[in-house]
Each structure stands twice: as C-alpha cells, then as structure tokens.
Amino acid sequence: MHLEVGDVSSHFRDDMRGIHYLSKLKAANLPPELLEKGQNRVIDASLTLIRERAKLKGELLRALGGVKASATLLGVPLGHNSSFLQGPAFAPPRIREAIWCGSTNSSTEEGKELNDPRVLTDVGDVPVQEIRDCGVDDDRLMNVISESVKLVMEEDPLHPLVLGGDHSISFPVVRAVSEKLGGPVDILHLDAHPDIYHCFEGNKYSHASSFARIMEGGYARRLLQVGIRSITKEGREQGKRFGVEQYEMQTFSRDRQMLENLKLGEGVKGVYISIDVDCLDPAFAPGVSHIEPGGLSFRDVLNILHNLQADVVAGDVVEFNPQRDTVDGMTGMVAAKLILALQSLPNRTIQGTALRAAVCVLSDATKL
Numbered sequence: 001m002h003l004e005v006g007d008v009s010s011h012f013r014d015d016m017r018g019i020h021y022l023s024k025l026k027a028a029n030l031p032p033e034l035l036e037k038g039q040n041r042v043i044d045a046s047l048t049l050i051r052e053r054a055k056l057k058g059e060l061l062r063a064l065g066g067v068k069a070s071a072t073l074l075g076v077p078l079g080h081n082s083s084f085l086q087g088p089a090f091a092p093p094r095i096r097e098a099i100w101c102g103s104t105n106s107s108t109e110e111g112k113e114l115n116d117p118r119v120l121t122d123v124g125d126v127p128v129q130e131i132r133d134c135g136v137d138d139d140r141l142m143n144v145i146s147e148s149v150k151l152v153m154e155e156d157p158l159h160p161l162v163l164g165g166d167h168s169i170s171f172p173v174v175r176a177v178s179e180k181l182g183g184p185v186d187i188l189h190l191d192a193h194p195d196i197y198h199c200f201e202g203n204k205y206s207h208a209s210s211f212a213r214i215m216e217g218g219y220a221r222r223l224l225q226v227g228i229r230s231i232t233k234e235g236r237e238q239g240k241r242f243g244v245e246q247y248e249m250q251t252f253s254r255d256r257q258m259l260e261n262l263k264l265g266e267g268v269k270g271v272y273i274s275i276d277v278d279c280l281d282p283a284f285a286p287g288v289s290h291i292e293p294g295g296l297s298f299r300d301v302l303n304i305l306h307n308l309q310a311d312v313v314a315g316d317v318v319e320f321n322p323q324r325d326t327v328d329g330m331t332g333m334v335a336a337k338l339i340l341a342l343q344s345l346p347n348r349t350i351q352g353t354a355l356r357a358a359v360c361v362l363s364d365a366t367k368l
C-alpha cells in the first residue's frame, strides 16, 4: 500500500491515506447523491456478506450441537490509521494461513481439537479497502466495522475474535460488543503502548488513540494494560484521567503473580481481550511496526491468559505487520497461536456468579 506523497497529498485528509481512486472521484465533481447511493450499495453488500456468512456458520454450529460458545474469526484488514507503517492491513490472510498450517499440530495447548468444526469458525473479512475505495470516510467505516461485529454476535453461539488490522479497529469492535451486550465490559489489553492519546497526529481514529475513544464512550469499566514499556507523559496522564490500570514492564517481575491470577468481569457484561502483538518482546515477534525491546515472552502471555478467570465475550489480535516478519512467517504463527489461546477462553466463566450457574445449566444440556 502506498502512502500519499507529493502534489496529491494536500487534497487528502489523513484518514484517506492509501486511497487513490477517491481523489479522482472528488476531482470529477460528480453529483454527491450519485456517490452516496453507490457507497450505500457497497456497504449494504458488505454487511449482507458478513450477515449471511455469520447466519450460515451459526446454523451449522447449532445443527452440530454441543457448543455454547464458539470463536469466530472476523478479519478487519485496516492499516491506514497507523502512524508509521500500514502493513497490518495485510495480516488477516497470513494469520489464517498460520492457524491452518500443516507444520503445527491441530490441537491447542488446552486440548481443543481444531479439526472439530465447532471449535473455530470464520465469517471472513470486512472489505475495508473496497469500502474506502468508494470514498467512505472513517466515521462511516468505523460504523460498518461495529455493525459487522454485531451481526456476528446476533448468531448464537458465535463469539467474535477479530483479526487486525492496526489497533484503531479495537474502538469500533469494543463499542459494538458493549452496545450489543447492553453495558460496559472489562478489558485486558496487552501492548507495549497504552494507545490512549486524545488524538494522534490529528487523527482521532489513530491506532494510538483507540483506548481514549473506548473510555470516553463508556464502553469499558476496567481497563488493564499489561506489557507497557513505551509510554509518554500524556499516556500516563490520560491513563490517570480514565482510571486505567497500567502495568509497566519495568515492574513486571513484581506484578507477575497478580497478573497470572486475574479475575475480571464481575458485575459487568463480560471481558474483552485486546492483544497487540508488540506486547511481546521482538525476539518472539519481530513482525510488528513498532519494535520495542524488553517485552513479554510468549509464555508470559499464555500464563496470563490461561489463568484468567473471566467470561470472555470477544477479543482481537492486532498490529501484526507481515511486511516486517521473518521470511518463514514466525510472527504470523505467533499471532495464530494468540488467536488459539483466545479461542479457548469464551467457555471459561467466573466461578460463583449467577452467570456461571446459568452457563453451567446450558453446558450440561449441550455438552461439547
């Protein structure tokens, strides 16, 4: 994907980076209704595709029976809200390829069998580039992403696991999850960065501002940020302003015990997990746009996730940049394994709550 440079750049807002056809549309002085009608048709078609795929996958899972929650991939190939490189737009197909790659076993660490079609399904990608190519702006694009997530959540037992994309996608995804469930969630956010700037380089949808939008919107009650090691004064101030629990790498050895025994989501609608691949040390995951040494090991992340007590309602893996990966696709495999670690979470609920009791009744009736 190209960045806009030179003489055409002045015609573009930052959020229109990478879209060349749009400049021609604008320059051609077409009737605005014509453009709007066309945009509406493309958006309708995109939502129809997601809706029908989700419907089909939901029907198949219900027909197979025996599953009360099933992780469902939804790709959001969006990279233009990155402040540096736009490669994360190319991540979803690479992550899928690694998930189904014959080089690794089809069983997850937690004993789930990927060959069982009830374990992990897929509703495809939101066609981000195609929608932007029609001149759709980010306000509307973010709504399309939220709408797509809601369409997936309509289909019981599907739980969305979103493949980014840069981190800007977490805002429309969390907004959708919270609106659909009717209240805020708790968020476990693994990242080298807090992504909580009020506005970054003039872009309110920047991948560095997604958690400011989430907290402003009231979509999260608690926000725990883990793996932080690149944080500015504004990042800390914004953290304080929104009551964010920021756990920095410099104190990880002290915090480890607590972080490996987290219990989240009591009294709210559930837990959302957002994993920026750069939470990991670049030794484990070099394929990211922002290399930040001194991060978590892959096992640290698994320990946090495997021991988490929570009703995980949705999650994302973002910021994998295939253009920075090793030739053998090492980080793609890391992102795939993170998805599989999240996959096993939706069935785990908080002990002792009414929710747990309700889910137990359901799961007894429909044992996997």
Ligand SMILES: [Mn+2]
Pocket (backbone or CB within 6 Å): 191, 192, 193, 276, 278, 279, 290, 319
């Ligand atoms: Mn990051």
